[in-house]
Amino acid sequence: MTKSNQKRFTQAIIRKGIYGDTMTENGCQYRERVLTMDTMNPNVKRVEYAVRGPIVQRAVQIERELKMGIKKPFTEVIKANIGDCHAMGQKPITFFRQVLALCAYPDLLEDSKFPEDAKSRAHRILQACGGGSLGAYSTSQGIEMIRQDIARYIERRDGGITCDPDNIYLFTGASDAIVYPLYSAALAELAAVQISYYLDEDNCWSLDISELRRALQEAKKHCSPRALCIINPGNPTGQVQSRQCIEDVIRFAAAEKLFLMADEVYQDNIYADGCKFHSFKKVLFEMGLEYSEKVELASFHSTSKCYMGECGFRGGYMEVVNLDPEVKVQLTKLVSVRLCPPVPGQALLDVVVNPPQPDEPSYDTFIKERTDTLAALGEKANMTQEILNQVPGIKCNPVQGAMYTFPRIHLPPKAILEAKEKGQTPDMFYCMKLLEETGICLVPGSGFGQRDGTYHFRMTILPPKEKLKIVLAKIKEFQQHFMEQYS
Numbered sequence: 001m002t003k004s005n006q007k008r009f010t011q012a013i014i015r016k017g018i019y020g021d022t023m024t025e026n027g028c029q030y031r032e033r034v035l036t037m038d039t040m041n042p043n044v045k046r047v048e049y050a051v052r053g054p055i056v057q058r059a060v061q062i063e064r065e066l067k068m069g070i071k072k073p074f075t076e077v078i079k080a081n082i083g084d085c086h087a088m089g090q091k092p093i094t095f096f097r098q099v100l101a102l103c104a105y106p107d108l109l110e111d112s113k114f115p116e117d118a119k120s121r122a123h124r125i126l127q128a129c130g131g132g133s134l135g136a137y138s139t140s141q142g143i144e145m146i147r148q149d150i151a152r153y154i155e156r157r158d159g160g161i162t163c164d165p166d167n168i169y170l171f172t173g174a175s176d177a178i179v180y181p182l183y184s185a186a187l188a189e190l191a192a193v194q195i196s197y198y199l200d201e202d203n204c205w206s207l208d209i210s211e212l213r214r215a216l217q218e219a220k221k222h223c224s225p226r227a228l229c230i231i232n233p234g235n236p237t238g239q240v241q242s243r244q245c246i247e248d249v250i251r252f253a254a255a256e257k258l259f260l261m262a263d264e265v266y267q268d269n270i271y272a273d274g275c276k277f278h279s280f281k282k283v284l285f286e287m288g289l290e291y292s293e294k295v296e297l298a299s300f301h302s303t304s305k306c307y308m309g310e311c312g313f314r315g316g317y318m319e320v321v322n323l324d325p326e327v328k329v330q331l332t333k334l335v336s337v338r339l340c341p342p343v344p345g346q347a348l349l350d351v352v353v354n355p356p357q358p359d360e361p362s363y364d365t366f367i368k369e370r371t372d373t374l375a376a377l378g379e380k381a382n383m384t385q386e387i388l389n390q391v392p393g394i395k396c397n398p399v400q401g402a403m404y405t406f407p408r409i410h411l412p413p414k415a416i417l418e419a420k421e422k423g424q425t426p427d428m429f430y431c432m433k434l435l436e437e438t439g440i441c442l443v444p445g446s447g448f449g450q451r452d453g454t455y456h457f458r459m460t461i462l463p464p465k466e467k468l469k470i471v472l473a474k475i476k477e478f479q480q481h482f483m484e485q486y487s
């Protein structure tokens with residue numbers, strides 16, 4: 001059969017409907033769907049992602065109702081559920097946007113309104129792009145020049161410990177880089193098993209090795225744990241790990257033969273006095289050859305957080321250390337299947353790791369914008385903790401870093417009972433009621449995991465200061481009313 005005959009034959013088969021066509025009431029034929037809830041991969045159905053779960057769906061619905069003129073006890077929905085900085089009003093760093101604008105529309109390189117340092121960065125990035133355009137695919141691992149710049153950035157950050165650009169992989173944001181293991185949602189999709197460990201709430205959410213050991217021993221009864229994921233500074237709990245703690249985790253990973261995954265996307269978001277960011281890579285290499293030559297580590301960073309907050313550009317990287325060379329070949333193969341990460345995100349990442357220098361025209365503005373953004377976040381971190389701790393029934397640890405607080409809420413037994421009757425977890429019940437009554441959108445602690453019998457919510461510190469004050473005052477009022485209602 002010739003190709004064109006073959007095509008006609010196939011079309012005829014489809015028209016005749018021998019693939020299970022069914023007649024509808026009005027006489028039309030339709031094909032039964034191949035992809036249904038029964039035929040789809042069951043792992044997909046197990047995926048749950050609290051940060052964008054039922055509360056957010058209801059928030060979107062409420063926004064629509066407000067637009068339709070339906071009266072509510074509030075006039076807007078405030079989304080304090082997700083770490084989306086710019087959506088909450090954080091301003092972009094001018095230099096980054098200038099370079100990106102120049103890269104996207106190179107005719108602007110002739111425009112005298114753009115500073116020379118932005119032009120030289122853009123020119124350099126474009127030279128590294130296929131055909132000198134952001135619109136070309138890049139190599140799958142990411143543009144080599146950008147990986148080199150990232151490697152130099154890591155070396156500066158880690159006091160000179162060497163970084164090989166070949167160990168850097170660029171991704172569509174850090175969450176893509178984490179090749180899903182970080183999020184329980186994605187684990188479900190891969191049919192992998194999540195082993196939860198709890199942070200020590202009474203100790204500023206620090207990580208206790210005996211708790212890690214407990215979780216590991218428990219899990220070993222059912223599976224062979226392979227990786228240990230750490231988020232530092234922490235989400236949802238806002239803690240910053242001490243150097244001692246990081247060393248302990250590395251020793252534990254070495255002893256238990258676990259692959260370490262360090263999510264360090266909040267590495268510049270440190271607010272509390274006495275807290276400092278220590279990268280896992282640096283600590284690992286300072287612990288001596290016994291560890292630095294043995295422990296496998298993947299660490300992650302992103303353009304989405306810190307003072308940049310550029311979530312929409314989807315720029316992120318992973319550095320791997322001590323990866324088995326054959327596994328590395330497999331990893332490189334896997335990333336090739338996705339062609340390449342978004343090139344504008346890669347370009348942004350390049351400017352983040354290669355910002356204006358003291359002798360360049362954009363330096364002063366860059367430093368001022370970065371300092372102001374981080375200072376505003378620090379101020380809001382303190383304010384959040386202070387105000388929430390004044391509310392009876394709410395207890396909140398210091399927000400040492402990142403962008404979140406994870407306060408504990410006291411829920412009276414009557415409220416817990418009513419939640420159960422509604423088939424909701426008690427903190428989901430609380431957050432849903434808060435949303436309906438105040439328009440504030442938070443994430444219930446149960447979406448992240450918490451010790452049995454304790455209840456929390458996660459809230460970002462991202463709303464602008466004046467709005468955050470209102471949010472905190474409304475939570476205070478709601479909590480008081482809630483306690484009266486259910487006591």
Ligand SMILES: Cc1ncc(COP(=O)(O)O)c(C=O)c1O
Pocket residue numbers: 083172173174175176231235263265301302303304311314315316
């Ligand atoms: C700990 C952590 N890692 C990764 C991400 C996602 O980062 P990205 O936007 O780079 O995918 C988030 C987002 O909130 C996060 O909190």
